[in-house]
Amino acid sequence: MSRQRYWIAAGICLSMLLVWLAFFWEPDIGTPTGHPGPGTLRPAGQPMGGDFTLDSPDGKLALQDYRGKVVLLYFGYTFCPDVCPTSLSALGQAFTALTPEELAQVQGVFVSVDPERDTQEVLSVYAPFFHPRIVGATGTPARVAEVARRYGVSYMKQKPVDDRPYTVDHSSFTYLIDREGRLAALLPHGAPVADIVLQIRRLLGDKGKPS
């Protein structure tokens, strides 16, 4: 990363933090409980991860309810015509490549950063379309912002052009959470399906023990 890009990135992070503090900071919401595991792929200064509770079509969705499973987390929005479907399809294909035993220990979570339009009704159809093992979730704007912050996700609603539906710029990483609920790895946008399968198997093989 060039020096200039580093400063731009640092600037963006700082301004996001300030924006978040200004609008969304709720001191009683609790501190992140997640902690990085040793020997993870997570570079320093990256997101902490941690437990959260959101609303899903099936009711409350708490990350801590998936302890013992490997969770793949993706943040996006359903009006997203390309980036989200690409990532979720890759996730779905990776799940399809797993054995039934492996699949039973894996869960996909699609967090909508666009709760304004992505109702539970929309999410209930959208997420399982890519794989039945992927569930949609969202919450109040403040809660979504809090979860996004913990995972280092940035998103910005764009001003719509004329009568077009607005789009949302957003980070497109897939977050891998190990059986203990720790953020273990980040996969960049466009990561090959084979890599996703490999990462899932690596975490399944860990049996949740610290490495």
Next chain:
Amino acid sequence: MKFAKPLIITLVLSAIAGSALADSVLSVHAPYVRLMPPGIKTTGSFMLIKNDGDDDRRLVRADSPAARIVELHTHLNENGVMKMRAVPHIEVKSHSQTELKPGSFHVMLIDLTAPLNEGDKVPITLEFDDGSTIELAAPVKKPHAAMPMPHR
């Protein structure tokens, strides 16, 4: 022989769309429209545009009766943040090709006029900067089918 395959594809696509071959130096290969979950009214179309001519060409417009608004788009990946933006044109250099693919250039279909089903053929008209047009019928495909399969 080198030109036979793209020519045949172009001819077939033109025939499907019920129109004459507009410009033989420009050809479109493997177009498709991405099938979206039920209820989602925006999607993208992807394809390979080949220019066997001696002049650079620009795709300047796309149109389709399948959507209220059709735009040329690209994605910018800025430190992992994907930003979708409309572009005025998509360049296809002479004796070269430009791929419209996920995460990059695409023909964006906004506000579909009717739900799309897998296998539907979506008529799309491409207009280039020399005034030529290509009409094609892009099949609707599941995202899975459009991506390379994983190694097991």
